[in-house]
Structures are given as structure tokens and as C-alpha cells.
Amino acid sequence: MIGAVCALIAVMAGAFGAHGLRGIVSERGLDVFQTAVTYQMYHAIALVALSALSLAGLNRRLLSVAAGFFLAGILLFSGSLYMLVLTDSRWIGPVTPLGGVCFMVAWTLLAVAGWRHARPSCGEEQR
Template sequence: MAGALAALTGVMAGAFGAHGLRQIVSPRGLEVFQTGVTYQIYHALALLAVAVLAGFGLARRWLIASAVLFVVGILLFSGSLYGLVLMDLTVLGPVTPVGGLCFMAGWVCLIIAAFKRIPESG
């Protein structure tokens, strides 16, 4: 559900950026906003992949950790970029790298999940 919701809102944000912001923000602002959209969509797809991988016997706790980190990464990374562009909240600047670290940690958890595959019972 989180992956589908993140994908839906990412598409909505992308459409808003492409059609609603062009006359309002600078080209650099559009670029920053688009970066938020791009990372949100990538990680929405990653969340969907985590859900699929759950059916393949990967270590559940690492998959859950990965999914949580991807969601937090979307909120912090993409959310801070949206706030910077839409509300000029420069205080959010330091939040963006924390979201990026969450993305990286989520990928590390997914790698660990793959290595800690649960053996099939025979």
C-alpha cells in the first residue's frame, strides 16, 4: 500500500510540477522539485519490489526495515525538497541529506535481506 500511495502522489507531484509550477518558480526550483519527484517514484517502485520479495522467503525483519527506511526517506528527502520549493522553507535544507541516508540504509537492508534468505522447509 505504501508503494502504491507513494507512486500515486509522486505522479501527482510530477504533474503539478510540470503544469502548475512552471510559471511560479525558477528553473532551478523546478529542477529541485523534479529531483524530489524522481527519488519518490524510484523508491515507490522499490517499496513495491520489497512487497514482491516478501513472497520469496527473504528475511522479513530486514525487508520491513528496508520498507520503513524507504518511506522515511521519501518523507524526508522528497518532502524537504517540495517544502524548499513550494514554501521557501530553507530550514529544511539539512533534512534532505538525512532522507538520502535513509534511502541508502534501506538499500543496505534489502541487500542483507537477500543474503539472509530463509531456507525453504522440505
């Protein structure tokens, strides 16, 4: 549900950026806004995928923590870029890399969950 809502907001933000911000912000501002939308959509889809992966038997605890980091990344990375463009508040710029770190942590946790799932347990035959 959270992934779907984040994707919906990304679509709405993309439409707003494409139609509502033209002529109001610079081309650079539009590019930054589009970057925020793109990263939000990618990670919203990742949140939706985590639900499917939990049904496939991957470690739900790791996936839950990854989901938290994906959501934090969306809020910090995309949110700070939206705020930067819409308010021209330069102080928010240093927050953006923290969101990027959250994304990297989430992808790492997802990789670990996949690796643990693919690795045979003790007594289990090699695949």
C-alpha cells in the same frame, strides 16, 4: 499499498510540477522539484518490490525495517525538497541529507536480506 500510494502521489506531484509550477518557480526550483518526484517514484517502486521479495522468501523482518527506512527517506528527502521549492523555507535544507541516509540504510538492508537468502544455511547444499 503504501508503495502504490507513494507512487500515485509522485505522479500527481510530477504533473503539478510540470504544469502548475511553470512560471511560478525558477528553473532551478523546477529541477529540485523534479529530483524530489524522481526519488519518490524510485523508492515507491522499491516499496512495492519489497512485498514481492517477502513472498519470494527473503527475511520479512529485514524487509519491513527497510520499508520503514524507504518511507522515511521519501518523507525526509522528497518532502523536504517539495517544501523547499513550494515555501522557499531554507531551514528545511539540512533535512534532505537525512532522507538520503535513510535511503542508503534501506538499500543496505535489502542487500543484506538478499545476501542472507542466497547464502546456504548450515547443512544446505551449495547452489
